[in-house]
Amino acid sequence: MSQVPVQYFNLMEENYSKYGLSVIQLIQIGKFYELWHEPDVPSIQQAYSQAELLVESPIPIYIRSRPLGVTPPIEQVASLLDMRIISPGKRSLLQMGFPTYSLTTHIRTLLDKGLTIVVIDELVTGKSGPKQRAVSQVYSPGCNLEDCTELSYVISIYFKDDLLGITLFSAMNGHSLMFPVYWDDRDKVARLLISYRIKEVVIWADLGADSGILNKIYGLLIGWNLFPSEPNVEIEVMGETLTPSGDIAPGYLSYRYESDNREWLLLHIYLGISKEWFNKNYQKYTLSKIFQSTWTEDVNQVNIISLLGILKFIKDRNSNFIKNLQLPECYNSVVSPLNLILCNRAEYQLDLLPKKGKLGGVLNVVDYCSTAMGKRLLKFRLLNPITDYSELNLRYEEIATFRQLLDKQIFDNSELKQIKDLSSLHRQWAICASSDTALPPKKLNQIYRSYLSANKLIRSLLPLDLQLPPSIGPQLELLIEEIDRFFQVDNLLGDIKDILQPTDNLTNLLLQQQTLKAQLTEWAEQTSNIVFQDTISIKADHFNKEGYAFSILSKKLARLERYLADTPVTDSSIIILGKRGNYQIITSPAIIKVSVELNLLEEQVNIYVKQTYNGELKRLYFSYSELFFPLENIISRLDVALSGAIVSIKFNYTKPCLLAKSTNPAPQKARGLIDATNLRHPLIEQLNTQEECVAHDISLEDKGMLLLSVNGAGKSTLLRAIGVNVILAQAGMYVAADLFKLRPYHYLITRILGGDDLHKGQGTFEVEMRDLSTILKLADYSSLILGDEICHGTEVNSGLAILAATIERLTAARTSFVLTTHLHQVVSLIDSPVRCYHLSVIQQEGIIYERKLKPGPGPPQYGIEVMGHIINDREFYSSALKYRKLINCKSPPLWPQSKSGSLPVFRPSKYNPQVFIDSCEICGAPAEAIHHIKPKKQGRGHSFNLNRRSNLVPVCSSCHLSIHRNKISILGWKRTSVHNKLYWVYLNGPLDSGTK
Incomplete structure (x- = not known):
């Protein structure tokens, strides 16, 4: 095997032992990076061992070795990059590769798969002989400076x-x-x-x-x-x-x-x-x-x-x-x-973040940031809500300020869109300032252009009360002026010799270059004029390999050679260097001499420019580095505030109102509170376009809330809507509601997603009890508990008992809580002051989910009815009904039942088939009649339609009697931004907002 493969495999063994078996090793061969593999030789990875951590209490963990089977790195990379593996020659050596310039493109793909990339580059030694190579870069998923929205x-x-x-x-x-x-x-x-x-x-x-x-x-x-x-x-x-x-x-x-x-x-x-x-x-x-x-x-x-x-x-x-x-x-x-x-992985249970490759995630809905820095800050705020009043009010006011600007159409995000990730760029600048590496001019160009946009943004916002640090603007303007003074900012993406402003030394070197180039051009034109009677047949130019030389059409070369043969000049002989298409590249001793001088000058210019460029950048960094973090912070805050303003206008979100702290046993904490009108789920209302998102009025100031309802009516969605909006409010953002009063909570504990935990070997009930333990431990007046069907993982009697004990504990701790359950018997068990609600449905030919939050527990049995509309099997449906009747007969109910004991079939009103006699719109009890708001006698002889929906109200017999005895006065239906509400008044009592 030749020297290079030996070096490659030796380094591979060393890198495996240093960085682990996730290493992908690339070696530079000319203009390509290559990976090699010997299929007939045992994998170097297999020379190591694989271990098992065995946990068998009380026996301690131990480690034992066994053979390791792995996929060769070359196959992993070929699959990820969709490239071919070849086997050149007769050697059993597999190879694959790609051009060196595409390395940065492929690195991101490999890093995203958790791989570590070791790059072996050719060294520039200036010596003849075999190429020398060494490891130049190591990229790992957490140790690289590749551009990325998230750090x-x-x-x-x-x-x-x-x-x-x-x-x-x-x-x-x-x-x-x-x-x-x-x-x-x-x-x-x-x-x-x-x-x-x-x-x-x-x-x-x-x-x-x-x-x-x-x-x-x-x-x-x-x-x-x-x-x-x-x-x-x-x-x-x-x-x-x-x-x-x-x-x-x-x-x-x-x-x-x-x-x-x-x-x-x-x-x-x-x-x-x-x-x-x-x-x-x-x-x-x-x-x-x-x-x-x-x-x-x-x-x-x-x-x-x-x-x-x-x-x-x-x-x-x-x-x-x-x-x-x-x-x-x-x-x-x-x-x-x-x-x-x-707590309890609330971020996951409330869908705050999108899952990779899937729709959803509250962050996606509320993220209208223009910069990578703003996106990072927005995500951090969403995942780290706060309780600090002053900071929250500051964030609300920043959004309100931008909202006013957007309403007046005097501001947009065009400047923010031009700002690159300064946090990452400043870090790269810092590394270059303390090492021999140079910050690429294109990075300086990104920094400079970002500074210009940031300066315009800050200046435009100075008249506003955004509490911007007063020194940032002037310091930034000074830095921009210094960059302008030392660099030709319009040339940062061009030739390196043009990136500096002219200096005496640079001007002198460039003048010498220009003089020698003019001399070559004059020689070429004079010779062309003498031999061909024009000035274009012979041209002076610079070639990558040959340096400065002349070019001439191949068919004219013979004539030039004849002319020079007759010229009595000793150093006029032609040296042919090569061919480019139809042209020959030629030189002579005199041209070579000038070319050498020009190359030396070129090298001097490059050295001078690079040294001056690096020196000025280091000086600027250490002079202005204290500006960088405050500048990044300002841009991030402004970007997030503008994003919040855009979202609030686009989706009709409202500014939360923070309530003053109330007196409580622990002055450092205030009792949490939420009082919301027309609360919506930000994610559901955007993703579910098939039906109108139903809003709810929620108040958790004095009592906990127990929610009992039909499957699929929206109990879990309501829990998530509460949790998500609390997080938005305490992240300093606007919320999906018409009115949202809040006294910040210190704990948000969710139990929404059920199921077992395979990783920990725990069943459904065990996971429930682990989460319930967290709830009981942290439940106090500063906690918000959102629990979905707690205790559904065990038998009914134990589940009822645990749920009742949970409600008792949470009520005693003065905790805000919303618990959903299908265990209706719990209502008759508990003495705690808990408010019971249900989400209404209508069963006619099919189940209609009204999803309106109404007082009372609702019908106690409904599962078979819901099943019947999902499984189209009348025989199975009848069989299930038979067994439920048998169970009801053998098990006396612990709670009052309706006649059928199941989901009622609501009948339409004889006055208007669009109005159903379901539940009383005043007290929530089963409705028995339809009340006309305007009496029948008032409508006689007039064109007013007595039986229109807006004049009809389903009521129970008790409320109907109270209306006719003038104890209750119906004010009528009022239209809101989401739906209609019924308003009424208890005479000599306060105004009640009624049901939705």
């Missing part, structure tokens, strides 16, 4: 007793944050996988310090659903993991995981930590050197080890990524006390 993060976790040291780091903007987490609160860390775009997880464990550490790692990963559900979990192990004595030795484990959203991430487990990391002098020296400041942070030691670990991990992939870093943000907890804490 990629790496999370580092260090295990120490009952503490976890957590550090998040983004190579794209140098941002990092760290906090300790107690083992009992580890589930909160899983939210980071949702809040941040985490592409790599790095776990550090000191095997010598804790023999049970592997059990904890396994438990954590199973809890986060990062491992398969099988009891024997296989992971890749780099190097030996068992000593001859059977002890576990330090090693490196790597695992590539595909999430529920079909996104890949890499998991790395390092078993063994360098002892010097625990030395405080080493910690202080290393961190002070990296962060260019004295490390004085009083940080928990678990966080220090976690931080050192992630810095080493990043440095191993690209040492430039740990230069010019911001100091980490240090917190005492993973969740801020000023946040609305989302």
Whole structure:
């Protein structure tokens, strides 16, 4: 085998041991990057072992080796990039490749699949002989600067007793944050996988310090659903993991995981930590050197080890990524006390984020941001709602300001659309300012154009009360002026020698170049004039390989040679360098001499331009770097505010009204409250265009709410509508309602999606009880509980008892809650002051889902009726009815039943077939009559239609009697933006908004 393949496979073995088996290795051969594979030789990957983490309590986890079967990297890449694999020559060596210029295009595809790309480039040595090659770049999913709307993060976790040291780091903007987490609160860390775009997880464990550490790692990963559900979990192990004595030795484990959203991430487990990391002098020296400041942070030691670990991990992939870093943000907890804490994976249960490749996601509905920075901030706010009154009101006012501008049509997002991802661009600038690499002029062009648009945006908004930092505008204008002074900004996308403003040195070099080029042109024209009596037959030009030379048509070359043969000049001999189409490229000793001088001048110009360009960029960076973060923050906030204004106008959203804090036992927290009129689900009303979205009035100020209704009537949708709008409001956004009063909650606990948990090996009821445990633990006056059919996973009597006890506990804790259930018997069991509602349906020839929220529990039995309209099988339907009657006879009901005990068949009114006698529009009880708002006697002899829908109201006998005794006065139906409402008044009492 030749030298290059040997070097390739040797490096591959080294890279597998360093970065894991997810490595794709590319080697430069001329103008191509290639991958190689030897099919007849055992895969290098198979030289390593695969391990099983076995959890059989009380036996501790252990590791054992077994052969590993893997798909060769060349086949993975060929499949992903849709390329062919070839076998050149007789050697059993498979190859595939692509041009070097297409690397950036393919990198994103490979990184999205959780692969690590190692690039081996040819070195420019200026020496003859075999090409020298070395690793030039390592790209991994969390360690790259590729353009992306979301910032990629790496999370580092260090295990120490009952503490976890957590550090998040983004190579794209140098941002990092760290906090300790107690083992009992580890589930909160899983939210980071949702809040941040985490592409790599790095776990550090000191095997010598804790023999049970592997059990904890396994438990954590199973809890986060990062491992398969099988009891024997296989992971890749780099190097030996068992000593001859059977002890576990330090090693490196790597695992590539595909999430529920079909996104890949890499998991790395390092078993063994360098002892010097625990030395405080080493910690202080290393961190002070990296962060260019004295490390004085009083940080928990678990966080220090976690931080050192992630810095080493990043440095191993690209040492430039740990230069010019911001100091980490240090917190005492993973969740801020000023946040609305989302529990039980509320983000997933409320569909806040779209699933990959699928429609939906509240974020998609409310995202009208124009910049990548704004999109990131909007997602962060949506996933991290807050309780801070002043910040929320500031966000509302920012949206209101932009809404006024849009209403007056004096503002648009054209300037924001021109602003690139400055957060990523500034990071690239920072890396170049502290290394030998140069920021590409096209990146400087993007930065400059973004600055121009940002400056116009800020200046246009200065008269408005948006609380913009006063120093940002002037500083930005100074930076723009300096860029204009040193660079020819219109030429940043052109030739490198044209990117600087003229200086004496540069002008002198360019003048010398121009003089020599003019001399060559004059020689060519003079010779052409003498030999061919024109000035165009011979031309002076520059060629990539030949340098500066002359070109002439092949058929005219002989005539030129004859002329020069008769010329008594010693250095006029022609040297033919090559052919380009119909032209010959020629030179002479005199031309070669000038060409050499021009090439030297060209090199001097390039060196001068590059050095001056890099020097000025470094100076500008260190002079203005303190401007960058505030500028990014301003642009992000303005973009999100404008997006909120666009959404509020487009979808008729309203500004939340924050209610003042009320007196309560704990002054630091106020009792949460929601009081909404015509509340809608933002996602449903956009996705479901087949029918009008039904809005509801919801008030959770004094009592909890129990919702009983027919299957499919919209109970779960109503729960989600409440949860989503609370999150929107506490994210500082407008909401889908006509009126929305809120006193912020501190906990939002959802139990909407049922089912078992394969990852944890838990059945449906076990999962329900785990979620119920969270509800009971966190339920207080600052919590909002949304539970859908709690206790449906067990038998009826136990379910009833647990549900009744839950309602009793939540009521005693003064918690806001909405619980749905089909267990109607619970109404007769509980004494707690809970309001019961149902979502109305009408059964005529088919089931009509009115979805109106009405008082009362509604019909107690309906499942068979709903089934009958889904399964068209009369025999089966009759059989089910027979068995239900038998059950009802044998089991005395715990609650009052209607005559049939099932979903009633509402009959249409004899006055108008479009009006059904279903439930009383005043009290919600079963309706028995139709009341005419304008009496019949008043309508006689007039053209007024007494039987029109607007004059008819279904009522029960009690309310009907109260109307005729003048205890209730019907005011009539009033049209709202969504539907009609009935208004009435209890005489000598307050006005009631009535039912919808």
